[in-house]
Amino acid sequence: MSIxxxxxxxxxxxxLTITEVSLRTRVRETVVSGIEHDDFTTCGGNFYARGHIRSIARVIGIDPEPLVREFDEAHGGAPQPVSAVAAFEPETSVPLRERRSPNWTAAMALALVLVVGYGIFHVLSGGGGEHHAAQQVAGTPAAPAPSTPAPRPSTPTPKATPHKGVQIKLKARRATxxxxxxxxxxxxxxxxxAAGSTRAWSARKVISIVIGNGGGVRVIVNGRDIGAPGASGNVLTMRFTPSDPKPQDTQSA
Structure with a gap:
């Protein structure tokens, strides 16, 4: 029996009807009908055909992997991971902003210049020393002028540093x-x-992920759960660094 x-x-x-399967998988009815007649030309390529087979099989309650293997045997084998990354990453990479640490050396040098300048001004402005000495000889010594403390340079509050390295965890809600x-x-x-499984990876600077079913996993970036990154059946490419996640990355469960 064919796929x-x-x-x-x-x-x-x-x-289930073809219409009901189409609504649940978000695959067009014409594509579902074509697949049931072993016509995969409307899928947009072998990569998408495999994803549609998996989506339809899960909705109707069967294991998709034997069907995918049968498809691979008939259409030249499974896709190579390197070609998948090369196909998706340049178009959908997540833009990242560079964070710069504050220049503490320049701040302290400026504060030192201000303190020295204030001290010079204070010395030059107190030129009435001879008149003050004459008052001490003629009468009661004048009370010493209160000293004005030099202002202390304010210390800027350091900004939060990025997370050390990148830590990614995937929780599979469905086989993905x-x-x-x-x-x-x-x-x-x-x-x-596998559905219900959890895997984690780490790197120093960057982790890139290609997800065959965007609604089938929850993504946890540097300890923060950003939820499912896309809808069921969608193929996504994501890229993360130690400074992620950004606020706009968070998705609802």
Whole structure:
């Protein structure tokens, strides 16, 4: 029995129509119907065809992996992780802003100049020393003028430093294919996360992730849960550094 025949038979057993499957998977009815007739030309390529097969299989309640393997055998094998990153990362990389630490040396030098300048001004402005000495000889010594303390330079409050390194954790709500890469594109993991499983990775500067099903995982960046990054069936590429997550990265559960 072919892939399309298997999906059509199991959909009917589940009591679902093509329209209902389309609404639940967000895959167009024409694409669902074509897949059930083993026509994958409307999927937009083998990569998307695999994602549609997985989405449809999960909705009708069967294991998608045997069908995906059958598809790979008939269409040239599984995709290479490197080509997936090369295809998605340049177009959807998350822009990052550079953070600079405050220049403490310049601040302290400016404060020192102000203190020295104030001291010189104070000395030059007290030129009535001879008149003050004459008062001491002629009569009662004048009370000494109160000294004015030199102002202390204010110490700026240091800004929060970025997190040391990058720490990423994925919690799979549904079985989801992911590709995780660290510094200089080094592969950290490529494969399918089983539903209910949790995996974590770390790197010094950057971690890039390709997620085959954006609604199938929760993403935790440097200890902060940003939720599911996209809708079910969507393929996403994300990139994180020690300064992430940004406020706009947080998604609802």
């Amino acid at each position: 399309g025949e298997t999906l059509a038979r199991e959909r009917e057993r589940a009591g 294919w992911v590709d995780v890469r660290g510094d200089k594109g080094r592969s950290l993991f490529t494969g399918t996360l």
